[in-house]
Amino acid sequence: MINKLKIAFLFGIFVLLFSTQVKAQLKPGQLIDGIAAVIGDEIVLESDVDEQMNYAKQQGAASADKCDFLENLINNKLLVYEAKKDTLIENRSAAIKEQANAKYNQLLSQFPDEKSMLTAYKFRTGYEMKNAIEKIDTDTYYGQAKYQRITEKADVTPNEVTDFYNLYKAQLPEIKDEVSLSQIMAYPKLTEAHKDELINKLKKIKQDILAGETFESQARIYSEDPGSAPNGGLMKNVYKGQMVKPFEAAALNLQEGDISDPIESEFGFHIIQLVKKSGKAYDARHILLMATPTTDEINTAKKKLDSIRGLILAGKLTFKDASFKYSDDKKTKFNAGVISGADGSSKIERESVPGTISYELAGLNKNDITTAFDDEDERKRKVVKIIKIEDVIPAHQITLETDYDRIKQMALNKKRNEMIEKFVNSKLPTTFISIDGRYDSCNFKGNWKKESLKK
Numbered sequence: 001m002i003n004k005l006k007i008a009f010l011f012g013i014f015v016l017l018f019s020t021q022v023k024a025q026l027k028p029g030q031l032i033d034g035i036a037a038v039i040g041d042e043i044v045l046e047s048d049v050d051e052q053m054n055y056a057k058q059q060g061a062a063s064a065d066k067c068d069f070l071e072n073l074i075n076n077k078l079l080v081y082e083a084k085k086d087t088l089i090e091n092r093s094a095a096i097k098e099q100a101n102a103k104y105n106q107l108l109s110q111f112p113d114e115k116s117m118l119t120a121y122k123f124r125t126g127y128e129m130k131n132a133i134e135k136i137d138t139d140t141y142y143g144q145a146k147y148q149r150i151t152e153k154a155d156v157t158p159n160e161v162t163d164f165y166n167l168y169k170a171q172l173p174e175i176k177d178e179v180s181l182s183q184i185m186a187y188p189k190l191t192e193a194h195k196d197e198l199i200n201k202l203k204k205i206k207q208d209i210l211a212g213e214t215f216e217s218q219a220r221i222y223s224e225d226p227g228s229a230p231n232g233g234l235m236k237n238v239y240k241g242q243m244v245k246p247f248e249a250a251a252l253n254l255q256e257g258d259i260s261d262p263i264e265s266e267f268g269f270h271i272i273q274l275v276k277k278s279g280k281a282y283d284a285r286h287i288l289l290m291a292t293p294t295t296d297e298i299n300t301a302k303k304k305l306d307s308i309r310g311l312i313l314a315g316k317l318t319f320k321d322a323s324f325k326y327s328d329d330k331k332t333k334f335n336a337g338v339i340s341g342a343d344g345s346s347k348i349e350r351e352s353v354p355g356t357i358s359y360e361l362a363g364l365n366k367n368d369i370t371t372a373f374d375d376e377d378e379r380k381r382k383v384v385k386i387i388k389i390e391d392v393i394p395a396h397q398i399t400l401e402t403d404y405d406r407i408k409q410m411a412l413n414k415k416r417n418e419m420i421e422k423f424v425n426s427k428l429p430t431t432f433i434s435i436d437g438r439y440d441s442c443n444f445k446g447n448w449k450k451e452s453l454k455k
Contacts, residue, residue: 034046034436035436036048036049036070036073036435036436036438036439037070037073037074037077037433037434037435037436037439037448038432038433038434039074039077039078039081039431039432039433040077040078040081040431040432041081042077042078042080042081042139043077044070044073044074044077046436048073049066049069049070049073052069052072052073053066053069056069066439066442067439067441067442067443067444070435070439070442071442071444071445071446071448074433074435074448075420075424075446076139076143077139078424078427078431079142079143079146079147079150079420079424080138080139080142080143080146081431082146082423082427083142083143083145083146083149084142086145086146086149088149089142089145089146089149090145092141093138096134096137096138096141097134098239099137100130100133100134100137101130101237101239101281102237102239102242103133103137104126104129104130104133104237105235105236105237105238105239107121108236108237110227111231112230112231113231114126117129147420150419150420150423151416151419151420154412154415154416154419155412155415156408156411156412156415160411160415161400161404161407161408161411162400164407164410164411164414165398165400165407165411168410169398169399172397172398172407173398174395174396174397174398175393175395175396175397175398175403176349176350176351176395177349177350177351177393177394177395178341178347178348178349178350178392178393179347179348179350179353179361179389179390179391179392179393180338180346180347180348180389180390180391180393181338181339181348181353181357181361181387181388181389181390182319182320182323182332182336182337182338182339182387182388182390183323183327183329183332183337183339183385183386183387183388184305184308184319184322184323184326184327184329184337184385184386185327185328185329185332185377185383185384185385186301186304186305186326186327186328186383186384186385187293187301187328187381187382187383188293188297188298188300188301188382188383188384189293189297189300189301190291190293190297191296191297194293194294194297195264195269198262198268198269198289198291199262199269201222201289202262202269202270202271202287202289203261203262205218205222205271205287206259206261206262206271209259210259214232215232215233215259215273215285215287216232216233216234216285217232218287219232219233219234219285219286219287220232220233222287222289223286223287223288223289224268224288224289224290225267225286225287225288228285228286229288232285233273233285233286233287234275234283234284234285235283235284235285235286236283237281237282237283238251238281238282238283238284239280239281240252240280240281244265244266244267246263246264246265247263247265247270247272247286250263250270250272251272251274251282251284252274252277252282254272254273254274255274256274256275256276256277257273257274257275258273258274259271259272259273260272260273264291267288267290267291267379267381268288268289268290268291268292269288269289269291270286270287270288270289271286271287272284272285272286273285273286290381291381292382293382298374298382298384301372301384302372302373302374302384303372305326305372305384305385305386306371306372306386308322308326308386309369309371309372309386312369313369319336319337319369319388320336320337322337323336323337324336328383337388338390339387343409345405345406346390347391347393356373356375357375357385357387360373360387361387361389364389365389365392366389366390366391366392367388367389367390368388368389369386369387369388369389370385370386370387370388371386372384372385372386373385373386421446424446425446425447428446428447428448433448435448435449
């Protein structure tokens with residue numbers, strides 16, 4: 001049953017969130033090819049369908065039917081088409097174009113030059129690639145906006161939740177072992193002596209540049225920014241607001257060609273050279289020395305967290321208050337330190353807990369707190385943590401008593417799906433739809449086959 005539900009919900013949550021996020025990250029070698037379908041004045045490319053299928057297979061999707069994936073995409077395109085005509089949905093064309101330019105420049109910073117990037121992504125010109133990124137972001141925005149407009153009043157009563165459960169309970173999956181976890185995370189602080197060492201090294205590099213070395217060569221040798229170092233520290237067309245505040249403030253206070261004194265950001269210490277400033281954008285080079293803590297600095301941070309752990313265990317401080325006061329993790333400190341699972345809930349499948357954390361949790365029970373240990377954040381920066389096991393949920397069959405919120409979300413998704421389906425069906429008679437003849441054998445759920453493109 002759950003596989004059927006997943007298929008049914010594809011053209012709601014899956015299409016609008018999952019598929020657009022996948023496509024938002026262009027991959028080297030990606031090639032835009034022929035047209036699979038036209039909906040209004042919106043186009044579904046054959047490569048769109050293939051990417052959907054390939055990614056879904058990697059994620060273990062039950063359906064491998066290309067027709068299903070095409071129908072999901074044309075459903076979404078119809079929403080995009082209708083959203084662009086909806087006067088209550090804000091036109092964000094200018095903001096999306098600017099965002100596309102920023103993404104383009106971010107990708108460009110990972111290559112030695114524009115030609116190398118365009119070759120890798122199989123685009124002929126930068127203009128063509130920017131248009132592709134802009135199109136993806138446009139579809140994402142309008143598809144999600146229309147979906148929200150249609151389903152904004154969706155709700156389910158307790159009786160509807162019960163009815164949904166009674167109808168599907170024999171087919172709902174077993175829940176695997178789960179845990180609920182909270183954390184306090186801290187970045188080890190560098191000693192003043194360590195900071196001075198990094199600052200003095202950057203000052204020496206700056207002196208060497210002023211004495212005749214090029215900024216580009218010094219960046220390639222010394223910079224620890226993997227994105228820009230191979231390109232001589234160059235970051236092109238950086239838009240205001242794109243970089244962290246200390247970096248941007250220093251860069252924009254320079255005259256073209258000038259080099260800043262060392263400045264500190266959350267990533268470490270930089271010297272910056274302003275290359276060019278034009279309107280809202282600028283080109284800059286920088287050399288980054290990352291704030292990588294030493295073993296002693298990590299141990300000092302561990303001792304601090306272990307002392308906080310002691311206060312919590314002694315009843316002098318709650319974990320919630322300690323997280324708010326001491327945690328450096330902005331995503332959890334205002335939520336009592338609770339770590340969210342993949343579905344946004346507080347329950348996490350045990351087998352999906354990262355290895356470092358899983359090792360620390362071994363042998364612990366509900367309400368136990370780990371001793372401080374070191375880990376990495378999503379940017380690979382060193383952190384230290386203590387983690388509390390808030391709850392342990394053994395594997396079990398879904399029931400209303402143990403999983404009401406989960407079942408309610410399933411019932412709500414089903415209702416949203418039905419609202420979208422009703423809306424789509426109401427637009428089919430008056431919307432131009434043309435599907436390539438390669439899909440003539442598809443048995444679509446909706447009445448899409450009003451006209452076929454010639455093979």
